[in-house]
Every structure is written in structure tokens, then in C-alpha cells.
Amino acid sequence: MLKFFVAAFIIFIYLPAFLVILLSFEQSSSIALPITGFTLDWYVKKPVGYESPAFVSLLYDYGFWDALVNSVRTSLVVAAFTAIIVTSSALALRHRVKGRDLLFYALLLGFIIPGVTLGLGSTFFYSILGMEYSFWSVVLINTVYTVPFGLILMMARFDPDLMEYEKAASALKANPMNVLRKITFPLIKWEIISATIFGFLLSWGELIRTQFMLKGLGTLSVFIYTQLSVYPLTPKWYAAGTLVSVIAFSALAILAFLLARGAR
């Protein structure tokens, strides 16, 4: 009974994604069921003369590809930062350091503060610095957003015996660097990899905060959002969604595989 409920919920959350993929092959230019015919036009058709961006196929929409490159760059850098910050913070927070709770909450702030508030505050901050719409402001606002997820995920999954192993190694006079290299990292490497992928995926889909930080093309999310607020919705955007989701799904499949591998 309960398992059916879980299955039903999974269907509910996947339904739109399946329809996006299905309707991206729709022949007519409206989002409507039933499907009238299959076509690949929204993906690869060469445009004839000028066409509104809503009708240019994905392959020939250069704005889309530029935004995709921006997204990949941003997400990769955010993922790297997330991995470093999450790993080092999680390792530190295992110890009963003074002010641990306060420090932990300080790290969660980027997620707790509503996106629109943080976005606006950051707009002011970077305009005072004269650094509006820079790549690094996007990276930073995404990193503070992804770190809390990674941190909670990683700390909750830490092997309870990890500290015992480290203590044993220290008692046997291993120096701290060696403990880190030979004991700690091998035992948490899957958690580090998961946190990295999680950081990539979260910043890949982030819109609310990023939207404040970018003008022009922005990342894919911002690009699609701005385009949709100007141009009509056609299956072209569903084609874009299919492509973008395939990338996210692949990353998630890797993540699932890794998590299952490390599952105890």
C-alpha cells in the first residue's frame, strides 16, 4: 500500500518530464495532446530566412548553445568549489569545536535565506564593487546555495567509525597528512564525488538566484526563462528541455550508481 503511494508519487513527478520528451517531437507548433505527427524539425531543421527564436531549431539557435556553454562552465566551477568546501567543512564539523553549532548554521545560510532576498542583496553588493554580472558572482551565489545540501548529505552519510580509524592511525604515530591521505580520503571518496555531482546538478538548474546575477544570455535556465517571457511556447523549448534534461539525467545516473555503490 505504502509502496504504491511512493510509486504513484514518482509517476506524478515524472509525468511532465515524459510529456516534454514526447511533445518535443510534435509536428505542429502548439503544445497539445494528442500528438499529430512525429518530426525532428525542432531539433535540426535549417531555418529559411529570418524566423522568431521560438521557431528556429535547436541546432541553429546560437544563443542556446552559448548559454549551454555558460551553464557547463558555471556548473563545473561551482561543483569544484562545492566539493572542496563541503569536504573540508564536513571533516571539521565532526569535531566538537567551540561554536560548532553557530558555524554550522552560518554554512547553511545560503540555502535558508530566500533566493529573491539574497539575489537582491547581491545585486547591491556587486554594483557597489563595480563587478555586476561577472562570472564569479554567479559562481559564488550558486556555491553558497549548493554547499548546505552537500554538507547535510555528506555528514549524514559519514561512517560512524571513521573517527575511530583515524584515532587508531594517530595512536600508531601516523602523521596527520598520512592519516588524511591513507585513511580519511579513501573512506569518504564516494561522498566527495557525490557532493561534486550534486553541486553540478543544483547549479545547473538554479534560476532564482542566478537570474539576479546575469544580464544577456546567462546560463541555460536564465536564457530559457527570458526567451519564454518574450516569445511563445513551442515544442522547440521542449526540445531544449529534453536535451538539457538528458545531460542532468546522465549526471544523476552516475550519482545514483555511486551512492548505491557506497550504500551500507
Added chain:
Amino acid sequence: MKPAETISKYSSYILLAPGLIASFIGVIVPLAILAPISFYKYRFPEIIPEFTLENYLGYLFSAKTGTILLNTFGLSFMTCLLCFAVAYPIAYTLSFKIRSPRFKTYVVSLLMVPFLIDWSIRTVAWISVLGERGLINYFLTSTGISATPQKFLFSPIALIVIWLQTYTLFMMFPIYLAMQRINLDYIRAAQVLRAPPHRIQYEIVFKLSMPGILTGFIFVFVSTLGDFVTPSLWAGGIQTLGLSIAVFAGNYLWTQAAAMSTIMLAITLLALYILVKVGKIKKLVYER
């Protein structure tokens, strides 16, 4: 204290530095700038650093304010409740009904996907389900249940459905973490003492999941509070606090946007206080 331990304590602070620096520059400084600006005067395009309360007063005495606040809290709270109704049974199933850890991980990953799909795409995807020519209306009209297509989009229903899909994960995850920490011996002991199942459910499972439930409520609440994109697209003209901030900022009314953001910030800090004092989020993560 032994010297080795002292070193590890100092190194802990060094390890925390990258995260704290990011949090400081990325969150605390922007907010510290935001709050004073809400008290400044504004003559387009300059922000004049003179103290004034007009940004707040203009907002507080506007006729729309009551409706906006009611919408914001009503919609957010409704979403929280629905997310809880969905997330609790799922977290329960994951914690107590699925044995294989590998299968469990796959289910968790499956649940994570929708949150990770591109934001814009995820919201427009719902047109194909809720739209006038979408899946539900196709079903309704072709089976003859309804002669004309129903209007689901651009209404609070659409907003809540989309939020439910997006944020249930934020509710499920903390509850799941809390349930993971329930000592199964308590349940066995209660069974041995012939406690009726509903009392085991309430007195042990529900009460011990409470930190997770509260954390989930706050996570979903602040996320919906800060999400102006979904209401702007799908709520059908319903104003929320987040949306008004975005609209003010979009019209370069910076100081008023800052004032409303500060109000939202105050609400959030209150939520954070509850999270710390009552929710005890740290218990989910590092205190055993």
C-alpha cells in the same frame, strides 16, 4: 588536553575557513548592505543615503499589502502541509519498509530527479499536463467527464502542484534523516509491551521524527517564500511577497524592493530561530 588534540582543533577552524569565507562574502555582506538601503531615500537613478521610513510606510499602508501577505503565507503554508502529507509516508516507507540499501538509494535518486531538472523547463513542462489541451483535459474531454476543457493553469492550483513537485524533496529528506536515527529497539520494546500499532506510530515514530518534520517545514517554507519565478509564471496574477520584490527590482525601485526584502529577511530569521531552537537541525546531521 593532549597536544595532538589541540592541533586537530585548530586545523578544524582552518578547514572551516573556505566555507565561512564563502558564506560571509556571498550571504552576510550582501544582506548587511541590503538592510540599510531599505532606509535610504531614492530619486531615480540615485540612492541617497538619508534616513527615511517611507519605503516601509508606503508599503505597510498600501491597500494590497494585506492580500499579498495573506497570499504569501497562505500559499506557502498550504504547500508545506501538502508536502508533509506526501513526504511523511514516503520517508516512512524508505526508512522502515524497504530493506535493501541499494534499492533504497535508487528510489531516493529517482525522487531527486525532478528537483534537478532545469527550472524553466520543469515549470513549462506542466503546460503539457495542466494546459487546456494538456493530458488531464485530454483525458477529461475524451472520456466525456467534462465537455469543455477545464482551466487549471494560471491559478493557485497550478502553483501548488508545481511547488509540490519541486519542494517535496526538501520535506522528505530531513524526515528521512530523522527516521534513520530512530533506535529500532524502542519499537521492539513497545511491541513486546503490547503497545497498539497506532500508539507506536504516534509515540515513537512521529514524535522522534519531529526535528525532521520541523526542519522540513522550514525548508519548504523559506524556499517557497523566496521563489518568485513560479508565481510569476503560473499563479495567474496572484501577488506574493517574493514576486512583488522582483517586480519592484525590475522597475528599478531599489529602495522599496530592499524594504520588502528586509521584511522577508526578518521572517526568515525568525524561521531560522525556530529551526535552531525547536527543530534542532544539528541533531539530524551530527549529534547522535
